[in-house]
Amino acid sequence: MIHKNFKNIDKVVFGRGSFNNMAGILAERRNENDKFFLFIVDNYFNGIELLNRIPAEPDDIIKLIDVDPHEPTTEQIDALRDEVLNTKGLPAGVIGIGGGSIMDIAKAVSLMFTNEGSSTLYQGLNLIKKPGIYHLGVPTISGTGAEVSMTAVLTGPEKKLGLKCDWTVFNQVILDPELIATVPTDKWLYTGMDTYIHCIESENGILNNTFSHAYAEQSLKLCRQVYLGDEAGQTPENNDRLMVASMMGGLSLTYSEVGVCHALSYGLSKILYMKHCYANCLAFQHLGDFYAEGVAELKQMLQQHNVTLPQGLSKDWSDETITAMAQVAYNLPHMWHHAIGPDWKEKITVDYIKQLYNRF
Ligand code: NAD
Numbered sequence: 467m468i469h470k471n472f473k474n475i476d477k478v479v480f481g482r483g484s485f486n487n488m489a490g491i492l493a494e495r496r497n498e499n500d501k502f503f504l505f506i507v508d509n510y511f512n513g514i515e516l517l518n519r520i521p522a523e524p525d526d527i528i529k530l531i532d533v534d535p536h537e538p539t540t541e542q543i544d545a546l547r548d549e550v551l552n553t554k555g556l557p558a559g560v561i562g563i564g565g566g567s568i569m570d571i572a573k574a575v576s577l578m579f580t581n582e583g584s585s586t587l588y589q590g591l592n593l594i595k596k597p598g599i600y601h602l603g604v605p606t607i608s609g610t611g612a613e614v615s616m617t618a619v620l621t622g623p624e625k626k627l628g629l630k631c632d633w634t635v636f637n638q639v640i641l642d643p644e645l646i647a648t649v650p651t652d653k654w655l656y657t658g659m660d661t662y663i664h665c666i667e668s669e670n671g672i673l674n675n676t677f678s679h680a681y682a683e684q685s686l687k688l689c690r691q692v693y694l695g696d697e698a699g700q701t702p703e704n705n706d707r708l709m710v711a712s713m714m715g716g717l718s719l720t721y722s723e724v725g726v727c728h729a730l731s732y733g734l735s736k737i738l739y740m741k742h743c744y745a746n747c748l749a750f751q752h753l754g755d756f757y758a759e760g761v762a763e764l765k766q767m768l769q770q771h772n773v774t775l776p777q778g779l780s781k782d783w784s785d786e787t788i789t790a791m792a793q794v795a796y797n798l799p800h801m802w803h804h805a806i807g808p809d810w811k812e813k814i815t816v817d818y819i820k821q822l823y824n825r826f
């Protein structure tokens with residue numbers, strides 16, 4: 467058994483209003499490198515009050531990014547790095563303010579400031595050669611766990627794969643639940659369900675252990691408070707809970723693994739460009755034979771918030787599309803190994819995965 471030796475975030479501040487701590491946190495770093503900060507902010511905040519609360523000084527760069535057209539790409543990271551280096555030099559640090567997409571962009575670009583060439587060279591585990599620059603994450607939508615994970619997922623010309631190493635992990639995270647208050651209901655649900663699914667998959671597999679279980683158990687309890695029963699909804703108390711649940715779900719899977727749903731979801735994202743959290747919800751509803759209780763509970767959560775997922779999609783998918791997706795999913799052996807066991811290849815074939823997609 468190879469045990470995971472994982473670097474955690476250096477510092478975490480949690481609480482409503484903790485965004486206001488940023489100026490003090492950054493002051494200690496301002497004199498590093500070429501003495502300016504690069505703020506990468508979700509374009510949603512353009513024209514919104516939060517933008518004015520960013521403690522930027524005249525020399526700093528604020529880069530607004532629209533994350534909706536596509537998930538972060540290697541090309542996008544390389545271009546951003548080159549533009550900043552060519553105009554202003556090496557920042558003292560990178561601050562990402564947004565969802566999983568912005569978290570990944572901030573993590574990736576912080577590494578690429580110090581590692582030469584294209585980010586495509588570093589997609590994989592421990593391929594990065596030098597530590598990146600200081601990076602701080604401020605999530606504004608909760609669920610993916612990208613704020614705590616050791617990977618920055620990028621889509622490149624050949625693969626969708628993360629820059630994964632100890633140096634990817636944020637130096638600092640600010641968890642201010644007030645920032646997620648404006649998330650629309652559907653995104654609040656899909657992204658939150660990513661946490662829920664992380665925990666169910668982490669728990670249901672051979673890598674589950676006391677450490678990952680403790681995080682998953684607590685995270686699931688918080689998810690149930692947020693999404694089920696009379697107290698459910700986007701209240702300040704539930705925003706506190708969801709933010710902590712996201713982080714704990716991320717930690718649970720870090721020390722265990724995700725499973726069948728994430729494998730199928732990667733196929734949907736790579737071939738049909740579906741967004742990660744939505745693709746997970748879409749896949750999970752059909753996986754009752756793997757995660758019976760989890761699927762029943764997720765359906766209950768969707769129902770309580772009047773979110774319906776499309777059915778019968780596979781009718782419109784060609785055999786070629788389904789085969790391509792099944793190949794992507796099959797090529798995630800660590801997930802199948804965790805979910806099914808060491809002999810997974812005897813049970814799971816590309817044809818079997820095609821049958822799973824045909825349920826969609
Ligand atoms: P996202 O960052 O793509 O944002 C989703 C939407 O929510 C966007 O439209 C955004 O503008 C909006 N939004 C964000 N904050 C808001 C706010 N406060 N109010 C209103 N709208 C707001 O969403 P996500 O689901 O958090 O992240 C998905 C990405 O995360 C994918 O690219 C996926 O690959 C990646 N991911 C990474 C990891 C990891 O460990 N690194 C894990 C899972 C997913």
Ligand code: ZN
Binds near residue numbers: 610660664728742746
């Ligand atoms: Zn996920």
